[in-house]
Amino acid sequence: MAGNPFEPFFQACESVSHCVQTHLSRLFLPPQADSRHPHSLSKETSLPLFSVFSKPPSATDDGSAPFRRKKEAKAAGPLTKEELGRATWTLLHAIAAQYPDQPTKQQKHDVKELMAIISRLYPCKECADHIKEVLKANPIQAGSQDEFSQWLCHIHNVVNRSLGKLIFPCNRVNARWGKLDCVDHNCDLQGSSDLTNQQR
Numbered sequence: 753m754a755g756n757p758f759e760p761f762f763q764a765c766e767s768v769s770h771c772v773q774t775h776l777s778r779l780f781l782p783p784q785a786d787s788r789h790p791h792s793l794s795k796e797t798s799l800p801l802f803s804v805f806s807k808p809p810s811a812t813d814d815g816s817a818p819f820r821r822k823k824e825a826k827a828a829g830p831l832t833k834e835e836l837g838r839a840t841w842t843l844l845h846a847i848a849a850q851y852p853d854q855p856t857k858q859q860k861h862d863v864k865e866l867m868a869i870i871s872r873l874y875p876c877k878e879c880a881d882h883i884k885e886v887l888k889a890n891p892i893q894a895g896s897q898d899e900f901s902q903w904l905c906h907i908h909n910v911v912n913r914s915l916g917k918l919i920f921p922c923n924r925v926n927a928r929w930g931k932l933d934c935v936d937h938n939c940d941l942q943g944s945s946d947l948t949n950q951q952r
């Protein structure tokens with residue numbers, strides 16, 4: 753009589769239930785690569801045959817899929833240039849998404865100042881120098897929400913291109929960075945219509 757064909761499967765198992773648990777988890781758990789070294793999959797963290805997180809492309813794909821990244825659980829530590837960049841772009845695109853269709857003079861002045869201040873104070877000298885050049889070649893356009901968000905998308909793409917990254921489709925910018933989900937428009941920008949306290 754032939755031996756048990758599952759013998760190799762059960763070898764080195766403490767018990768049948770331990771064995772089943774171990775093998776099932778290898779089939780279904782998502783891969784756990786070191787987020788700083790995505791290609792560092794070890795034998796222990798090798799890719800599963802199936803992933804409960806893999807999904808076929810859907811009809812609602814907004815075109816920004818190549819840009820989406822997994823939420824990374826990271827131990828506290830010094831901020832990297834990349835993390836700082838992502839956080840800053842998130843703030844800027846969120847401001848652009850909330851920017852009014854008919855901004856006041858003050859709001860137009862404020863976004864111009866904001867970009868100028870970022871170009872002077874951004875805590876990565878290489879990036880600050882870079883954005884100064886980008887702003888010189890691409891003066892801010894903030895006459896409306898659409899104008900500002902498209903301009904911001906464009907300058908983000910200028911930075912992307914210089915870093916060898918993918919170019920984001922700017923017609924998808926509102927799908928990627930929509931209005932904040934705030935109850936009763938609590939997050940809508942308010943603004944006075946003059947430049948009091950702004951003129952220096």
Ligand SMILES: Cc1cc2nc3c(=O)[nH]c(=O)nc-3n(C[C@H](O)[C@H](O)[C@H](O)COP(=O)(O)OP(=O)(O)OC[C@H]3O[C@@H](n4cnc5c(N)ncnc54)[C@H](O)[C@@H]3O)c2cc1C
Nearest residue numbers: 819820834837838840841878879882883905908909911920
């Ligand atoms: C002002 C500024 C200047 C920088 N200069 C440099 C530099 O000189 N050298 C350097 O190494 N790094 C620089 N960085 C950092 C760099 O731009 C990235 O933030 C960093 O490399 C991380 O890139 P990322 O691929 O995770 O996505 P990021 O470029 O940070 O983008 C974050 C998310 O925004 C979305 N996105 C991407 N492109 C666009 C777009 N055009 N419009 C709308 N949404 C978009 C995507 O969903 C993406 O995941 C700069 C950052 C800023 C804010």
